[in-house]
Amino acid sequence: xxVKLRIRRFNPEKDQKPYWGEYTLTDVxxxxxxxxxxxxxxxxxxxxxxxxxxxxxGVCGSDAMRINGRNRLACTTLLQAIDASKVxxxxxxLGLKVIKDLxxxxxxxxxxxxxxMPYFVPATPVPSNGRERYQSxxxxxxxxxxxxxxxxxxxxxxxxxxxASGQYVGPAAIVNAHRFIFDSRDGATNQRLxxxxxxxxxxxxxTIFNCTPACPREIEVTRAIGEVKLAIxxxxx
Amino acid sequence: MHIHxxxxxVVGAGGxxxxxxxxxxxxxxxxxxxxxxxxxxxxxxxxxxxGASLGNLEEDRWEWHAFDTVKGGDYLSDQNAAKVLAQExxxxxxxxxxxxxxxxxxxxxxxxxxxxxxxTNNETKKPVRRACHSADRTGHMILQTLYQNCxxxxxxxxxxxxxxxxxxxxxxxxxxxxxxxxxxxxHIFHAKAITxxxxxxxxxxxxxxxxxxxxxxxxxxxxxxxxxxxxxxFFQFHPTxxxxxxxxxxxxxxxxGGVLINDRGERFMERYAPTIKDLASRDVVSxxxxxxxxxxxxxxxxxxxxxxxxxxxxxxxxxxxxxSRRIDADYVRAKLPDxxxxxxxxxxxxxVESPIPIAPTAHxxxxxxPTNIHAQVIRDGKETVxxxxxxxxxxxxxxxxxxxxxxxxxxxxxxxxxxKAGQQMADYCRHADFVPLPDNPAGAIxxxxxxxxSSKGKQRPYDIRKKLRSEMMDxxxxxxxxxxxxxxxxxxxxxxxxxRNDLAVDDQGRRFNTxxxxxxxxxxxxxxxxxxxxxxxxxxxxxGAHSREDYPKRDDVNYLAHTMVYPEGDGLRIAYDxxxxxSLGHEPKERVY
Numbered sequence: 001x002x003v004k005l006r007i008r009r010f011n012p013e014k015d016q017k018p019y020w021g022e023y024t025l026t027d028v029x030x031x032x033x034x035x036x037x038x039x040x041x042x043x044x045x046x047x048x049x050x051x052x053x054x055x056x057x058g059v060c061g062s063d064a065m066r067i068n069g070r071n072r073l074a075c076t077t078l079l080q081a082i083d084a085s086k087v088x089x090x091x092x093x094l095g096l097k098v099i100k101d102l103x104x105x106x107x108x109x110x111x112x113x114x115x116x117m118p119y120f121v122p123a124t125p126v127p128s129n130g131r132e133r134y135q136s137x138x139x140x141x142x143x144x145x146x147x148x149x150x151x152x153x154x155x156x157x158x159x160x161x162x163x164a165s166g167q168y169v170g171p172a173a174i175v176n177a178h179r180f181i182f183d184s185r186d187g188a189t190n191q192r193l194x195x196x197x198x199x200x201x202x203x204x205x206x207t208i209f210n211c212t213p214a215c216p217r218e219i220e221v222t223r224a225i226g227e228v229k230l231a232i233x234x235x236x237x
Numbered sequence: 238m239h240i241h242x243x244x245x246x247v248v249g250a251g252g253x254x255x256x257x258x259x260x261x262x263x264x265x266x267x268x269x270x271x272x273x274x275x276x277x278x279x280x281x282x283x284x285x286x287x288g289a290s291l292g293n294l295e296e297d298r299w300e301w302h303a304f305d306t307v308k309g310g311d312y313l314s315d316q317n318a319a320k321v322l323a324q325e326x327x328x329x330x331x332x333x334x335x336x337x338x339x340x341x342x343x344x345x346x347x348x349x350x351x352x353x354x355x356x357t358n359n360e361t362k363k364p365v366r367r368a369c370h371s372a373d374r375t376g377h378m379i380l381q382t383l384y385q386n387c388x389x390x391x392x393x394x395x396x397x398x399x400x401x402x403x404x405x406x407x408x409x410x411x412x413x414x415x416x417x418x419x420x421x422x423x424h425i426f427h428a429k430a431i432t433x434x435x436x437x438x439x440x441x442x443x444x445x446x447x448x449x450x451x452x453x454x455x456x457x458x459x460x461x462x463x464x465x466x467x468x469x470x471f472f473q474f475h476p477t478x479x480x481x482x483x484x485x486x487x488x489x490x491x492x493x494g495g496v497l498i499n500d501r502g503e504r505f506m507e508r509y510a511p512t513i514k515d516l517a518s519r520d521v522v523s524x525x526x527x528x529x530x531x532x533x534x535x536x537x538x539x540x541x542x543x544x545x546x547x548x549x550x551x552x553x554x555x556x557x558x559x560x561s562r563r564i565d566a567d568y569v570r571a572k573l574p575d576x577x578x579x580x581x582x583x584x585x586x587x588x589v590e591s592p593i594p595i596a597p598t599a600h601x602x603x604x605x606x607p608t609n610i611h612a613q614v615i616r617d618g619k620e621t622v623x624x625x626x627x628x629x630x631x632x633x634x635x636x637x638x639x640x641x642x643x644x645x646x647x648x649x650x651x652x653x654x655x656x657k658a659g660q661q662m663a664d665y666c667r668h669a670d671f672v673p674l675p676d677n678p679a680g681a682i683x684x685x686x687x688x689x690x691s692s693k694g695k696q697r698p699y700d701i702r703k704k705l706r707s708e709m710m711d712x713x714x715x716x717x718x719x720x721x722x723x724x725x726x727x728x729x730x731x732x733x734x735x736x737r738n739d740l741a742v743d744d745q746g747r748r749f750n751t752x753x754x755x756x757x758x759x760x761x762x763x764x765x766x767x768x769x770x771x772x773x774x775x776x777x778x779x780x781g782a783h784s785r786e787d788y789p790k791r792d793d794v795n796y797l798a799h800t801m802v803y804p805e806g807d808g809l810r811i812a813y814d815x816x817x818x819x820s821l822g823h824e825p826k827e828r829v830y
Contacts, residue, residue, distance in 0.1 A: 011746065011748075012748055013746045013747065013748055014746075031583070031585075042752070043697065043698075043699030044697070044699065046743060047697070047698075047742060047743030047744050047752035048743050048744040048746070048752060050744075050749050050750075050751050050752075051751075052277075053449055054273055054277045054279070054448040054449055054450045055277075055279065055281070055282050055448040055449075056448065056449060057282070057482075057484045057579060057583070058578070058579075058582070059281055059282045059374075059377065059575075060273075060276075060277040060278075060279075060281055060282070060448065061276065061277060062273070062274075062277050076582055078582065078583075099419060099748070099749055100748055100749040103749055106274065110274075114388055118385055118388065119337065119385035119386055119388055119389035120336060120337025120382070120385065120386075120389075122335070122337075126335050130328070130331065131331060131347075132331050132334040132335075132340075132347060132348050133334060133335070134342075134345070134346030134347060135342050135346055136342065136346055137341075137342050137343075137344070140339060140340075140341065140342050143339070144339075144372075147339050147371075147378065147381070148374070148377075149381075150276065150281070150377070151274075151276050180337075183337070183339070185337070186337070
């Protein structure tokens with residue numbers, strides 16, 4: 001089959017403002033991913049097309065972009081899963097500065113991530129027998145969902161509250177705080193809750209729910225944010 | 238030109254790189270240079286588990302883990318290295334748990350373990366539960382945990398800095414040159430100690446589980462600086478890549494009871510490995526699949542077979558084996574959630590309802606930059622150390638994995654030898670001085686990048702790469718023979734000519750020029766492919782992943798030694814001058830599973 005792509009282009013060395021580039025590909029299969037199509041444009045037609053990609057199967061989180069108006073990973077989006085009968089429209093994710101074409105500046109995103117203490121602070125000293133800390137299966141399951149995050153930014157850049165204010169830590173940072181707040185082995189819950197109770201923390205979330213369907217890992221993002229809100233209100237885990 | 242000075246520099250931010258950085262940072266000012274954001278590194282795609290003989294569910298011993306590693310490596314593994322790996326795996330896995338890694342748990346709260354190919358109880362010869370795991374995303378958890386700890390410890394990262402040259406001053410390392418991908422500017426990192434942890438080069442073959450970014454940059458930089466490489470002909474094809482894309486489907490599927498089935502519905506591994514069947518080591522299983530396909534027993538006569546993890550199938554074989562364990566669909570979904578997703582997205586298959594179409598996929602480099610068991614880079618078969626230079630993880634050849642790596646041992650390798658590289662760098666930096674930078678240290682690489690940027694020939698990098706990859710797949714793949722490999726070598730040399738003289742690059746800009754950097758990566762693949770094909774041609778025996786139809790037997794008289802390949806002029810010289818360490822006393826035996 002033949003498909004048409006409409007790709008948002010911007011080269012900071014040449015262009016005053018972004019424009020739409022249009023490309024036609026033939027011999028396309030319904031099982032091709034959007035990433036394969038973008039690679040074909042780059043490799044066969046226009047080497048200046050610029051995007052990030054690495055693992056190409058939805059694990060590394062490099063290729064988040066807006067495909068037909070929805071945040072997705074290009075590599076896990078097969079043509080058969082979207083409407084490819086019309087032009088497929090591809091843009092950079094919103095709310096982060098565009099560097100070039102589909103590449104955005106992730107520094108602000110990672111700064112928010114780093115601000116929530118996204119690391120393990122043990123509640124107890126290491127076991128004197130030199131073995132692992134024990135954790136029950138139930139305690140391990142409590143935070144399983146938020147361990148899946150790949151930091152692709154699909155959630156944060158789908159959030160109207162984040163679009164309105166880039167100061168908001170955003171769903172991805174809260175997901176990563178949640179992963180530790182609800183880990184029975186961790187001892188820094190109150191510090192993280194205090195950080196997230198700040199004006200640019202969880203209360204910027206207006207429960208719009210864009211983040212949950214945007215997550216390519218199917219994390220229940222809005223639910224995780226809600227659990228953090230509740231923990232703050234209850235003042236403890 | 239920007240010049241940075243750090244005591245220690247780590248190139249690559251996967252598992253080995255970040256482990257090295259964490260340890261080096263404790264005693265030295267350390268910087269990590271990575272062409273990706275660290276959490277994009279390929280360690281994150283490892284699925285099934287990390288091997289360590291914790292013995293949480295049944296008796297296990299590090300000695301068994303070491304022997305299994307040596308046997309899996311078809312006796313080319315250095316036994317002193319296998320000993321370090323197996324012994325230190327235990328504390329390394331515990332350390333990961335202490336760092337917060339969310340392992341799955343047993344009923345008693347200890348780390349959960351599962352079966353994996355080639356890992357056995359050496360007395361009963363039965364599979365043993367040694368793979369410590371977190372669902373089927375163990376690599377993701379390791380990568381995230383290490384990155385989190387690096388943030389906690391304030392490690393300096395230079396994200397999206399693409400290393401393009403190692404700076405040597407005479408025979409001593411002085412630093413690294415990297416391109417800031419965003420600005421396109423060159424940066425020099427002047428350092429006392431340098432660790433390379435750049436990963437593998439699966440992108441050399443057309444069907445691969447590897448990320449686009451795995452292009453052999455590390456070994457290419459060493460090679461171009463006159464340093465040798467080791468055991469380059471040994472590259473593992475993982476038996477179960479999702480057909481036809483090659484996305485990895487973990488051996489953990491078979492560890493949980495999944496079986497391989499041909500078009501006749503036969504569990505064909507019973508014929509190739511009567512004792513441990515589907516859990517034989519990867520080279521054995523990949524060859525079995527190829528042979529089934531060749532005998533027209535691929536599914537519908539095509540080039541794939543099925544992996545069946547439907548509960549009714551698994552339970553039937555568990556009953557047949559006299560095991561009391563039974564599984565259901567919920568169990569499979571809980572243990573293999575990502576595999577469920579990959580199969581649904583890319584093959585339209587729900588593995589609890591239908592079998593998974595699979596075929597071998599280029600997966601892992603056993604060879605690479607030669608090191609000793611302390612992660613120190615060596616320059617010859619006499620193990621002469623290059624002070625201040627280290628390598629760890631897939632890019633390094635210790636050699637732990639010999640001719641074929643066992644599943645779960647790559648993650649173990651990252652942690653154990655990444656840690657060693659970090660400790661070594663911290664110690665070294667305490668007493669060593671900086672080696673002065675030579676004059677114009679980035680001159681040669683700057684000229685090469687400018688040549689690529691302004692090249693106006695007729696061949697797109699993509700076309701050259703496509704030819705290279707299919708040539709390697711067809712002629713230097715699972716089965717090999719003299720005439721095919723000689724042809725491949727000729728083709729590679731022609732492609733290198735085309736790359737030098739007839740390249741066409743579109744993007745002439747500076748900022749985020751991935752057209753330029755992809756073309757540069759292709760140059761690395763070409764150099765390393767030539768070395769790989771030459772080494773494969775020279776080793777006239779079959780051992781582990783190197784399987785020659787014209788020399789089907791292992792030849793311990795002539796080839797029980799590591800291949801050292803040295804750059805010489807425009808060519809190369811191959812010598813078998815690094816002996817295999819046999820210090821655990823495991824004499825080479827016929828390998829039966």
